[in-house]
Amino acid sequence: MRVVSLVPSLTEAVASSVPGVLVGATDWCTHPTDLDVTRIGGTKNPDVERIVALAPDLVIANEEENREPDLAALRAAGVEVLVTEVRDVPQAFRELARVLQACGAPSRPDWLAEAEEAWAALPSAVEARRTAVVPIWRRPWMVLGRDTFAGDVLARLGVDHLYAEHPERYPRIPVDGLRAAAPDLVVLPDEPYRFTADDGPEAFPGLPCALVSGRHLTWYGPSLAEAPKALGEALRAARR
Numbered sequence: 074m075r076v077v078s079l080v081p082s083l084t085e086a087v088a089s090s091v092p093g094v095l096v097g098a099t100d101w102c103t104h105p106t107d108l109d110v111t112r113i114g115g116t117k118n119p120d121v122e123r124i125v126a127l128a129p130d131l132v133i134a135n136e137e138e139n140r141e142p143d144l145a146a147l148r149a150a151g152v153e154v155l156v157t158e159v160r161d162v163p164q165a166f167r168e169l170a171r172v173l174q175a176c177g178a179p180s181r182p183d184w185l186a187e188a189e190e191a192w193a194a195l196p197s198a199v200e201a202r203r204t205a206v207v208p209i210w211r212r213p214w215m216v217l218g219r220d221t222f223a224g225d226v227l228a229r230l231g232v233d234h235l236y237a238e239h240p241e242r243y244p245r246i247p248v249d250g251l252r253a254a255a256p257d258l259v260v261l262p263d264e265p266y267r268f269t270a271d272d273g274p275e276a277f278p279g280l281p282c283a284l285v286s287g288r289h290l291t292w293y294g295p296s297l298a299e300a301p302k303a304l305g306e307a308l309r310a311a312r313r
Contacts, residue, residue, distance in 0.1 A: 083133050085105060096129060208273070
């Protein structure tokens with residue numbers, strides 16, 4: 074089996090569960106850190122010719138992270154493409170199981186069972202829910218909107234982001250508007266934009282800011298097993 078992954082979280086999931094099947098991955102596929110495969114460009118601009126030259130049995134992609142013209146070009150070249158859709162945590166588990174089975178995993182990996190248990194152990198109702206805005210980019214400012222995996226992750230941890238009903242999934246909102254929304258806190262992930270203690274919180278004076286791992290907030294793979302604890306600690310720290 075020869076697999077090319079166009080999604081960083083799926084790259085980690087497959088590499089950790091079915092060693093040796095990956096022959097190509099994007100430049101943004103940073104986990105596992107010792108991954109040694111052919112790099113085929115970015116998630117939005119993969120080198121289709123290079124992928125085809127790798128003669129993969131399967132390319133795994135995501136409807137949000139990858140562009141349909143690139144996937145269509147791969148199909149036109151005779152390559153089988155599996156496209157995932159992940160909008161919430163339960164769907165992430167279903168899609169991961171589907172991808173791993175398609176990649177030849179002999180059984181469900183331990184990390185997937187551990188992740189399911191970690192999320193199932195969360196209380197069904199969280200007391201003292203908080204509201205948040207969740208920027209994912211600046212210049213211009215963009216935030217989580219409707220129907221996103223990261224938004225569902227936060228909701229399960231007791232944080233309701235204020236643009237969950239916005240018509241767009243990643244709306245552009247001026248920073249003055251974000252402040253005027255009066256959230257209880259601001260959640261600042263380190264990807265896709267790398268917010269840091271020195272780049273982000275200064276735009277929200279007087280508001281608690283939670284600096285969180287983008288891998289734990291937005292990736293669906295082995296990181297899901299540790300995400301509830303890691304994100305929960307970061308969100309609690311923002312109360313101080």
